[in-house]
Amino acid sequence: MSKEEVVLLDFWASPFCGRVKIALAEKGVEYENREEDVLGSKSELLLNSNPIHKKVPVLLHNGKPVCESTVIVNYIDEAWPSPPLLPTCPYERARARFWGDFIDKKIFEGGAKIWGSKGEALEVGKKDFIEILKQLEGTLGEKDFFCGDNFGFVDILLIPLTTWFYAYEKFGGFKVEDECPKFSVWVKRCMQRESVAKALPEPEKVYEAVVMLRKMNGIE
């Protein structure tokens, strides 16, 4: 096989880009990272590669674009099969995809109901968010990672989203560790992996970005 060209159109604070960076690191794939100015002027390459959503992340593999982070992580697992991110048994794969879908539908949107609101709406958002985390903590159970002993698909989809939790805690006035202690142990366990630690931004930096987002959205 000739040398592969792998390019990631990235934005540092995006948890969705974080997923792709972790998956590529887990597979040992070298790639070129191109930071996009997502709040300002998006590159022609981004607009042409993802004309439907016009969003990062986009993975360009030998020039061919793959869009949407969960689709990209699935693609990475199939294009570079070793080590596998999804379990091998169809039933366990379905369970992993079910929780991936749950995370996709609930976490980022749930968090926006905390940082993007105030007053009573914020209180409702906080309560709902903690309930979502408790559901995840329930399925994690006593396992090290969501699919068992090995860090994999569900962990990769979820851990980058936790870099926004410090901002949720600050605006919501709560501590994830107090509400979901086992979930918090899982976060720390994941953060000990080099693939994760190197891919993700400091929660304090994300908090500063969210402060700016709140101002842009007129929430004071």
Add this chain to the structure above:
Amino acid sequence: MSKEEVVLLDFWASPFCGRVKIALAEKGVEYENREEDVLGSKSELLLNSNPIHKKVPVLLHNGKPVCESTVIVNYIDEAWPSPPLLPTCPYERARARFWGDFIDKKIFEGGAKIWGSKGEALEVGKKDFIEILKQLEGTLGEKDFFCGDNFGFVDILLIPLTTWFYAYEKFGGFKVEDECPKFSVWVKRCMQRESVAKALPEPEKVYEAVVMLRKMNGIE
């Protein structure tokens, strides 16, 4: 292998249940269909099998539940590999998953903005919905099915949703065929398959159910 037990918890008008019925038919899998009273009293089996979402469809394979229709179709493709529903090449699989995700995010929710609203909101909903269909028509292009010559994953996710289009047309005052003629040819092509025709309800019956839904939601 001992005889398999396959049970589907179903609701006749649900396009998401329709996906599972088509996928099982394409694979030649025999199953027991159990109609759920989704608007009234849900069965203990449904509540226990899908405690997170409490929704149909649920596929029980030898007693083990799989939930969420797109996850179920993926599972069916892996548990009964022949004939394949997803393409074999990783890049084409990612494309199929991308469009599956687009359909999951846009169509049913987009349709609800037509049947679930009135006045100006309905007009906006209609315009947006037609735009979504035009994007799908664009990616279909001159192909027979979304992934080429063979009926597969994307077709299975999309075709059951079209049984609600007659209701959207009636409430929106438009014709999909006038807006997206090639898309409409694809609908007719899919409906000629026995797996599809047998799985899906009459659009007129769905329309009557939507009329009832509008009344339940206080939209007159």
